Structure formats: C-alpha cells, structure tokens
Amino acid sequence: MLVLILILCGNAVFAQTRYDLLLKGGHVIDPKNKISAVRDVAIRDGLIAAVAANIPATQARKVVHVAGLYVTPGLIDLHAHVFAGSDGVGLAGGHTSIFPDTFALRVGVTTVVDAGSSGRRNFANFKKTVIDTARTRVLAFLNIGGAGMPGDAHEQDVSDMNVNAAADLAMANRDTIVGIKVAHYRGPDWTPVERGVEAGTRAGIPVMVDFGEFRPERPFQELVLQKLRPGDIYTHAFYVPVPMLDEKGRLLPYLFEARKRGVLFDVGHGGAAFEFRQAVPAVKQGFPPDSISTDVHSGSINAGMKDQLNVMSKFLNMGMSIEDVIYRSTWNPARIIHREELGHVSAGAIADIAVLRIEKGQFAFVDSWGARMDGTQRLIGELTVASGRVVFDLNGLTREPWDRLGQYQPQGEPFWDGTRGSARPR
Numbered sequence: 512m513l514v515l516i517l518i519l520c521g522n523a524v525f526a527q528t529r530y531d532l533l534l535k536g537g538h539v540i541d542p543k544n545k546i547s548a549v550r551d552v553a554i555r556d557g558l559i560a561a562v563a564a565n566i567p568a569t570q571a572r573k574v575v576h577v578a579g580l581y582v583t584p585g586l587i588d589l590h591a592h593v594f595a596g597s598d599g600v601g602l603a604g605g606h607t608s609i610f611p612d613t614f615a616l617r618v619g620v621t622t623v624v625d626a627g628s629s630g631r632r633n634f635a636n637f638k639k640t641v642i643d644t645a646r647t648r649v650l651a652f653l654n655i656g657g658a659g660m661p662g663d664a665h666e667q668d669v670s671d672m673n674v675n676a677a678a679d680l681a682m683a684n685r686d687t688i689v690g691i692k693v694a695h696y697r698g699p700d701w702t703p704v705e706r707g708v709e710a711g712t713r714a715g716i717p718v719m720v721d722f723g724e725f726r727p728e729r730p731f732q733e734l735v736l737q738k739l740r741p742g743d744i745y746t747h748a749f750y751v752p753v754p755m756l757d758e759k760g761r762l763l764p765y766l767f768e769a770r771k772r773g774v775l776f777d778v779g780h781g782g783a784a785f786e787f788r789q790a791v792p793a794v795k796q797g798f799p800p801d802s803i804s805t806d807v808h809s810g811s812i813n814a815g816m817k818d819q820l821n822v823m824s825k826f827l828n829m830g831m832s833i834e835d836v837i838y839r840s841t842w843n844p845a846r847i848i849h850r851e852e853l854g855h856v857s858a859g860a861i862a863d864i865a866v867l868r869i870e871k872g873q874f875a876f877v878d879s880w881g882a883r884m885d886g887t888q889r890l891i892g893e894l895t896v897a898s899g900r901v902v903f904d905l906n907g908l909t910r911e912p913w914d915r916l917g918q919y920q921p922q923g924e925p926f927w928d929g930t931r932g933s934a935r936p937r
C-alpha cells in the first residue's frame with residue numbers, strides 16, 4: 512500500500528513539473544505563426560513546450576503571470592557592434608564596440624548580429640572573447656576588410672579585402688558567420704561591394720552594405736538596383752543622403768523596384784544614420800524597413816538611438832502596428848540571416864522570449880541628427896528568457912516577496928535557472 516502511495520505521489524509530482532516555466536495570460540505576438548492573442552507559453556529544457564489558450568498552472572514548476580503584457584519571440588538586433596575590448600576596434604568618432612550582455616538582454620534582445628566589427632584576421636579573437644562567452648547569442652557579418660573596423664585607414668585599404676579568405680572563413684564558421692559586411696568606403700569605385708558580393712556568393716550567404724560616402728561615380732540607385740543580389744541588405748535605410756523623396760515629398764519609385772528585386776532595407780539607426788525626415792514619410796507612404804536594428808556602439812547608445820526598444824517605439828509612434836514592429840524585429844531578421852530556428856515561439860523552438868509592456872503617456876524620441884518626435888507610447892522590457900532561462904526581470908515577476916521568505920539566503924544565481932540541463936543561450 513505504501514509503495515502504491517509513493518508511486519501515485521511520484522506521478523503527481525511528475526505531472527506538476529511537466530514544465531519548467533509557464534508564462535500565463537500574456538498577449539502572444541508570434542508573426543511567423545500568425546498569432547496575436549492571449550495565450551499561455553510553457554517552457555521545458557530550454558525549448559518552447561506548448562503555446563495554448565489555457566495551460567494549467569499546476570503543470571509548471573514556476574508560473575509567471577504576465578496578463579496585460581506582450582509575449583514575443585526574443586528580439587533579434589540585425590546590426591550591432593559587440594567586439595568589445597579589442598585593441599583597435601573603433602568606429603567613426605572614436606565610438607567603440609560594447610559587450611552584448613551589457614545592453615541586449617535588458618531590452619528583450621536575445622540575439623545580436625555583429626555588423627562587421629571583425630574581419631578574417633581577428634574573427635578568432637572575437638569568437639574567443641565575446642561570441643563564446645556572452646549570454647546573449649552573437650552571430651556575425653564578417654567584414655570583407657581583413658581586420659574589421661580598426662579605423663578609417665584600414666577600411667579604405669582595398670588590398671586587404673580578400674574574397675576567398677573571407678568566404679573560406681565564413682564556410683568554416685557557419686554556426687556563427689551569417690553574412691559578409693562592406694562598410695564605410697569612400698573611394699569612387701565599386702571594388703569593396705563587388706568583393707563582398709563575390710564572397711557572399713561563394714559562401715552562399717547575404718551581404719550587408721553600409722554605403723559609406725555617397726558619390727556621383729557610384730550612385731546609390733545602382734547599388735540597390737544592380738550591384739546587390741536578392742537577399743542582400745542595405746543598412747542605414749533612413750539616412751538622409753539616401754535618395755528617398757522627390758521635390759514634392761513623394762517616395763522615389765526606384766525604392767519599390769529595389770524591394771521588388773529582393774534587396775532588403777535595414778534600419779541600422781546608429782549615431783548618424785536615422786533621420787525622421789526620411790523615416791516618417793517613408794513609413795507613411797508604404798516603405799517600412801525589412802528589419803529594425805540599432806547599430807549600437809558606445810556613441811549611439813547614449814544619443815538618439817538608446818536601445819532596440821527605443822528604436823522600435825519610434826516606429827510604433829509613426830503608426831506601425833505592434834504586430835508589424837515585432838515582425839520586423841524577430842521573424843523577419845531571422846529569415847534575412849537564414850536562421851529560421853529563431854524568431855518565433857513554435858512548440859519545439861528555442862525558448863528565447865521577450866515580455867514587453869507598452870507604456871502610455873507623453874514621450875519623445877530623438878533621431879541621429881538631434882531632431883525630436885513626440886509620441887504617446889513606449890515599449891519597456893519586463894522579462895527576458897534566453898534558451899529557457901530568465902536572464903532579465905525588471906520588476907521581479909519571477910521572485911517572491913522578501914517578507915514571505917523568512918530568514919532568507921541568497922536566492923540562487925542572479926538568473927533564475929529554469930532549465931534542468933546546462934544549456935546556455937547560443
């Protein structure tokens with residue numbers, strides 16, 4: 512009889528711990544699966560176990576009530592600079608890369624894609640010091656320039672842009688390198704773009720181009736209508752030098768032609784490249800960005816850009832729906848870099864999740880040239896889950912009140928470990 516009771520209890524305990532973590536009552540926005548509705552999300556062993564209208568709280572070890580909040584796939588920032596601490600990695604104006612865990616997880620970003628901070632000469636160091644140590648998942652566009660972005664002189668050195676070496680390294684690191692980056696070139700010729708595209712073709716991956724200096728010898732229109740392939744990305748879509756509006760303020764037709772060809776337009780806000788006087792008319796006239804990204808570095812993070820949610824909030828206040836803003840910050844960037852295992856909350860997928868709140872009130876947003884746009888809503892990161900682990904919790908949603916814990920000891924790690932395994936978010 513005792514044995515039978517123990518078996519029954521064992522089964523009961525098993526039933527109660529079917530899931531590690533249950534996010535209950537939130538509004539799930541999952542563009543890939545066309546869901547925008549109140550759903551419960553259950554997580555087990557680092558993966559999404561179930562998404563359903565009502566999953567019993569008794570089936571989870573930890574239940575977090577998220578009614579009134581949005582539950583979305585972990586955000587993917589397609590353009591970041593995270594090769595922190597390495598000698599010589601700097602951007603224009605003395606801005607430097609920063610370590611991803613210092614800014615990403617706290618705003619729902621679980622994956623950042625470094626946009627060319629490293630090249631073939633220092634990618635191994637980047638992988639060892641950042642990619643393999645960060646809790647944030649780090650993917651990379653490999654710079655066609657051998658040393659990445661150590662400063663202007665190197666970025667103008669066409670002789671160090673080696674197609675075969677870049678392609679070979681990308682193919683040897685398919686788990687991490689998702690594309691080739693071409694950036695900051697000031698010369699009159701197309702050589703860096705052509706080499707980047709050739710390397711991308713050889714490795715079967717997209718190219719992301721930061722056009723650098725705009726010059727009459729190599730018009731922007733030619734870049735997006737001829738030089739780039741379908742699936743390649745132009746970043747800094749709303750930078751004023753991009754020809755965007757005619758004298759009457761109407762969008763130029765070539766932009767739609769480029770988009771029809773399959774060329775993609777990424778925000779890449781950064782410290783210079785996002786202006787409301789381009790972005791607002793473009794969005795209102797039907798030319799939203801394919802992906803919403805930050806171009807985060809030590810400069811832009813303290814200026815108008817701030818963080819991924821601030822950039823997303825700008826688009827929300829321009830009239831884009833929350834579903835659309837999430838789509839262009841999750842599933843669409845995942846598709847652009849051919850990482851379709853990311854950017855959605857399907858059962859069986861990696862449990863990367865952002866829990867977000869839309870705050871209503873009087874807010875203002877600043878662009879890269881210092882102009883302001885007033886708004887009435889702002890996205891706030893409440894909770895971030897990476898590979899099933901709670902990695903950020905703004906308001907202690909997962910924690911117990913101190914006065915109910917008695918003579919409490921340190922409450923485990925700073926991160927509540929929702930998994931039984933040792934899976935790290937990668």
Ligand SMILES: [Zn+2]
Pocket residue numbers: 590591592626721781806
């Ligand atoms: Zn950049």
